[in-house]
Amino acid sequence: MKKEGNFKLVYWFLPLAVILVFFYLYPLADAIRLSFTNTRIGKLDSVYTVRSYIRVFSDPDLLIVLRNTLVFVVFTVFFQLFFGLLVGLLLETQLRGMGILKVAMITAWVVPGVIAGITWNIMFSSSAWGVINNTFELFGGNRVPFMTRPATALLATIITNVWRGTGFSGILQYGALRGIDPQLYEAADIDGANSRQKFFRVTLPLLKPMLMINLVLITIATVNTYDAIWSLTQGGPGIATTVLSLQTYKSTFLRMNLAQGAVYAVLMIVSSIVFTTIYLRLMKGQDHA
Amino acid sequence: MHKYTLPTKILLYSFFAVLLVFFLLPVVYIIALSLKSAEQILDPVHLFNFFPKQLQFSNYGAVMKNIEMDVYLLNSAKLVVTTSIGVLLAAFPSAYALSRGKFKRKNLMLIGILFFQMVSPIIISIPIYWFYSKLHMLNTYYGIALIYIAIHLPFTTFLMKGVFDAIPEDLDEAAKIDGCSRFGVMVRILIPSALPGIASATIFNSINAWSQFIIPFFLLSDNKLYPVSVGILQAQGSYQDLSTHYLAAAGVIGLLPAVLLVIFLQKFILRALIAGAVKG
Structure with a gap:
């Protein structure tokens, strides 16, 4: 074997390294630095202080924002995984027409x-074009002012995000399902397993690695969700659907407080890490059970 | 292949029907709404009655003219093209080195690259806003395009590394014997053999760049530079509660390119998705 003596790796990694340093590494470090200042947009002088942290942590809104984020992330992630798995299983049945579900998703x-x-x-x-409320009424139900009640507005953001996110999770689950060796099912058949046993003893354990990857990816994507919530509710009514990402935006660009925005950005990084660690722990714990 | 009993089939198809309505209804609904007239939208809709009685295509023309959707479309198209080309040029060399180079801690490096993929554009946009304002790069097309390239780079590098890995190294060796440099091998052998993978990456990046909202929303204040995703908020502001059919038309203009790509090029998108996650 010839040695790779003349392969100057540094040059090959140069474009990637330069871009990552300028647009990720430096901004990440700078976000942390800014969080320890009192920088405001449009103000030139700033000093180092921990006052932005104190202001954020003593703000009663923070608890509501964290609660919103927790509810939004937990429910969105759960239903994205659940529907994703359901679609994956339906596609795997190979029944006629199921393929349309893949395109729809x-x-x-x-x-x-x-x-x-x-x-x-x-x-x-609630207007004439509100297809959901009109359909409720058609079946004798009551109209729900979704966007003006805190609980239903949060529910609406979760439904919207589940709608958007299931496609990703479903495709990954389907890919994992296709990768399961059919001989394993045949072996289970010989052992006299029914379809429920087959699902819980063969399918689910084999899907677990992909479920875990999926869980981590979806969780981080959900913590980072911004656009769909902004155009759906703008974080309202009040702050009922303001999650960390929206609070970061509001602090930075609406209140022009770059430093406090940076504190919320740091909280976003922390929450991504916390969620991911908790999930990975839970999954590990199940292995020993 | 499995055989299913009739009750099982009925159960499976009911799940199928519910999920199909859930996924498709919003898209079909917004298209139907976008073709209604001002009178028709006042006629209450429900699940079994939401198709327009007459199709009013002029809504699209009205939106193009009144809220400058045409300008936004052009901006989006320019950003998509610049991003998908720029990100490939930046990703090729490092993907090549990751695929063919032999060095310690390669896996650690891959994980490191993927870590950046997880960092939200929201977080980096705050410091970038700060240094762009000092460099006078806020409200510039190139400033925004550079960030677009950056946020698509980690995943593309990762994807292209996988694509290069699948190309037999014997091909490189043969070309090297013929006197090709490493750069020549990459350009003449690897890239042409990787075209399907490059197509996957490009389609995937195009869809993401088309949808990108946070960066332009946070960093642009000049509406002549807005892409569709941000420009459409103007439509939401001006048309909400008055002319929802126009808002719907603006929405359809924004979602149609992505949806058409999915319908016609599904296979490429699936490949990019699965390749990215399985190896992660």
């Missing part, structure tokens, strides 16, 4: 987030 996934928010906002509306 990816179609929802590629709709730009802003437009997804606008569309669902129109559908949830």
Whole structure:
């Protein structure tokens, strides 16, 4: 074997390295630095201080924002995984017509987030074009002012995000399902397993690695969701649907407080890490059970 | 292949029907709404009655003219093209080195690159806003395009590394014996053999760049530079509650390019998605 003596790796990595340093590494470090200042947009002088942290942590809104984020992330992620798995299983049945579901699911996934928010906002509306409320009424139900009640507005953001995100999770689950060796099912058949046993003893354990990857990817994507919520509710009513990402924007660009925005940005990084660690722990714990 | 009993089939198809309506209804609904007249939208819709009685295509023309959707479309198209080409040029060399180079901690490096993929544009946009304002790069097309390239780079590098890995190294060796340099091998052998993978990456990046909202929304204040995703908020502002059919038409203009790509080029998108996640 010839040695790779003249392969100057540094040069090959140069474009990637330069871009990552300028647009990720430096900004990340600078976000942390800014969070320890009192920088405001349009103000030139700033000093180092921990006052932005104190202001953020003593703000009663923070608890509501964190609660919103938790509810939004947990429910969105759960239903994206659940429906994703369901679609994957339906596709795997190879029954006639199931393939349309795949296209439908990816179609929802590629709709730009802003437009997804606008569309669902129109559908949830109480006006003549509010298809959901009118359908409720048709079946004798009551009209629900989705966007003006805190709980239903949060529910609306979750539904919108599940609609958008399931395509991604479903395709990954389907890919994993296709990768399962059919001989394993045949072996289970010989052992006399029924389909429920086959699902819980063969399918689910083999899907677990992909479910875990999926869980981490979806969770981080959900913590970072911004566009669909902004065009659906703008974080309202009040701050009922303001999650960390929206709060980061509001602090930075509406209140012009770059430093406090940076504190929220740091909280976003922390929450991504916390969510991911908790999930990975939970998954690991199950292994020993 | 499995055989299913009738009750099982009925159960499976009911799940199928519910999910199909859930995924498709919003898209079909917004298209139907976009073709209605001002009188028709006042006629209450429900699940079994939302198609327009007459199709009013002029809504699209009105939107193009009144809220400058044509300008936004052009801006989006320019950003998509610049991003998909720029990101490939930046990704090729490092993907090549990751695929063919032999060095320690390669896996660690891959994980490091993927870590950046997880960082939200929201987080980096705050410091970038700060240094762009000092460099006078806010409200510039190139400033925005550079960030677009940056946020698509980690995943594209990762994807292209996988594509290069699948090309037998014997091909490189043969070309090297013929006197090709490493750069020549990459340009003449690897890139042409990687075309399907490059197509996957390009389609995937195009859809993402088309949908990108946070960067232009946070960093642009000149509406002559807005892409569709941000420009459409203007439509939401001016048309909400008055002319929802125009808002719907603007929405359809924004979602149609992405949806058409999916319908016609599904295979490429699936490949990019699965390749990215399985190896992650």
